[in-house]
Amino acid sequence: MSVAERAAGGGSGPEMQSSDDGIAFRCRSLAVDLGIADYKRRIIENLDIEVPRRQFVCILGESGVGKTTLLRVFGGLVPAAPGSRLELNGQAISGPPQGAVFVFQNYAGSLLPWRTARKNVELGLEETLPKAERQRRAMVALEQVGLADRANDYPRQMSGGMQQRVQIARALALEPRLLLMDEPFGALDAMTRENLQIELRRIHQASGATIMFITHDVDEAVLLADRLIVLRGKPAAVGLDIVSPLPKERDQITTKELPAFLELRHTIYEMLRGHGTRA
Amino acid sequence: MTPGGNHGASAPPLRGLLPLIVGLLAWQFLAPKSVAYLPPPLEWLKALETLRVSGSLWPAIFTTMTSFAEALVLSILIGSALGILLGRSQRLDRMLGPSLEFWRTMPAGALVPVAVLILGYTEQMTLFVVTLTSIWPILLNVRSAARRISPDRLDAARVLHLSWFATQRKILIPSLVGAIQLGTQIAAPIVLIIVLLVEILTQGSGIGREISLAQSTFRSATVFGLVMLTGILGLAVNLLIGWSGALLRNYETNV
Numbered sequence: 001m002s003v004a005e006r007a008a009g010g011g012s013g014p015e016m017q018s019s020d021d022g023i024a025f026r027c028r029s030l031a032v033d034l035g036i037a038d039y040k041r042r043i044i045e046n047l048d049i050e051v052p053r054r055q056f057v058c059i060l061g062e063s064g065v066g067k068t069t070l071l072r073v074f075g076g077l078v079p080a081a082p083g084s085r086l087e088l089n090g091q092a093i094s095g096p097p098q099g100a101v102f103v104f105q106n107y108a109g110s111l112l113p114w115r116t117a118r119k120n121v122e123l124g125l126e127e128t129l130p131k132a133e134r135q136r137r138a139m140v141a142l143e144q145v146g147l148a149d150r151a152n153d154y155p156r157q158m159s160g161g162m163q164q165r166v167q168i169a170r171a172l173a174l175e176p177r178l179l180l181m182d183e184p185f186g187a188l189d190a191m192t193r194e195n196l197q198i199e200l201r202r203i204h205q206a207s208g209a210t211i212m213f214i215t216h217d218v219d220e221a222v223l224l225a226d227r228l229i230v231l232r233g234k235p236a237a238v239g240l241d242i243v244s245p246l247p248k249e250r251d252q253i254t255t256k257e258l259p260a261f262l263e264l265r266h267t268i269y270e271m272l273r274g275h276g277t278r279a
Numbered sequence: 280m281t282p283g284g285n286h287g288a289s290a291p292p293l294r295g296l297l298p299l300i301v302g303l304l305a306w307q308f309l310a311p312k313s314v315a316y317l318p319p320p321l322e323w324l325k326a327l328e329t330l331r332v333s334g335s336l337w338p339a340i341f342t343t344m345t346s347f348a349e350a351l352v353l354s355i356l357i358g359s360a361l362g363i364l365l366g367r368s369q370r371l372d373r374m375l376g377p378s379l380e381f382w383r384t385m386p387a388g389a390l391v392p393v394a395v396l397i398l399g400y401t402e403q404m405t406l407f408v409v410t411l412t413s414i415w416p417i418l419l420n421v422r423s424a425a426r427r428i429s430p431d432r433l434d435a436a437r438v439l440h441l442s443w444f445a446t447q448r449k450i451l452i453p454s455l456v457g458a459i460q461l462g463t464q465i466a467a468p469i470v471l472i473i474v475l476l477v478e479i480l481t482q483g484s485g486i487g488r489e490i491s492l493a494q495s496t497f498r499s500a501t502v503f504g505l506v507m508l509t510g511i512l513g514l515a516v517n518l519l520i521g522w523s524g525a526l527l528r529n530y531e532t533n534v
Binding site: 075076077095096098100101102104106108109110112114123124126127170174 | 429430431432434435437438439440441442445449450453
């Protein structure tokens, strides 16, 4: 239904096939400094990542390692240190790039409480699309996250999970080629989180977007990712970079019973623990 | 009190005026008629009627309310603009903060002589003194609200590629509507008080001048009548602002 429609729409878009080498996102010798002048601290150093189009990448790491900062650099919200190279679809990133949308953990802070769900989703389209077209796009996006019937509700009338879905719909409405998600399910209860994980997997399959997903929840990362990257060290660099052996179709019960799931989970935990004892 | 908090607080029912009316009635019927300085309420109305017939009542009300409206609009515009600037720019806040504290503690009465020296007994002088003393509730409310705006809200504007203008119009201003409204609700009675104070001090024009004139010629019923009139105007202003606040609250709601 809506998913198929979306997949057809996304696939036929001219931008989807426009680029060449199949790499959606690339960073070379990336370094990031936080603070100003004499108080600069190097958070991330010498980071190389290449992400093929349509890949679902989960980035893990201990709290404080710089995951969120890294994602904010990818989203153009924080500048990288001089000498770093950052590219989205072959174009250097300086400032929030076209075609990439950020989904914040704090849905309540990022949605506008005086706008209905539909008007929130339309926010990013208002300067570029005529009214009828953006309403249609907003409704398609809301349908994708299962909230078409709540289009006229205000965020305060919705549960946390629904509000986060509105934020995801707001990102999807822009038909992004890259979705940057900063612990989007971190503030939700376990049941809602599990439902949204599977939904996000489904949306990813249907939309054809590349996803970079930050989390500190190992089970979540292993369940969702096509590829897992663990950050470690101070300043942080890539400690582990593996492609998931799990089948594309995932669900909460059977996927988590697969030996490959448990093995991957074990590897990641060991990586995270190993760093813990060494430091 | 928080914007959008208590819906009942905006427009108190008029039956709350009952004690005042009972008091006035008691004064009318129970007070001794012989004391010249304390005329009963019906005499106030007669005195106001005399003023109306002489043609000076309506122009006085008009002048006072015009000054009030102009000063309130100026306070809202300047107070909000400064509040946004100071709330959004730490550097500006540090640079101007202490000087603002200096102006904030300056009593209106002390400003009048200075303002008269510079601007004379003019409408601009009244507006200057009134605005300078009544922008503070709006400025301080807006400043603290501007500081508290969720950074994610502004980051969202950036990642959704909103232009600078659209960010102000669609994110920043709506985020501050509640604070502006609350500041206005506090500032409005202050504006009215300072307008009257300046009018009384300078005997320039408006209701304040009529009060001052009546007092200096010992027309006590006129003084009481005009004071009551001022009270009624103040009440009307408060009801109006409270009512507009209730409308706005449908627009801006707490997160």
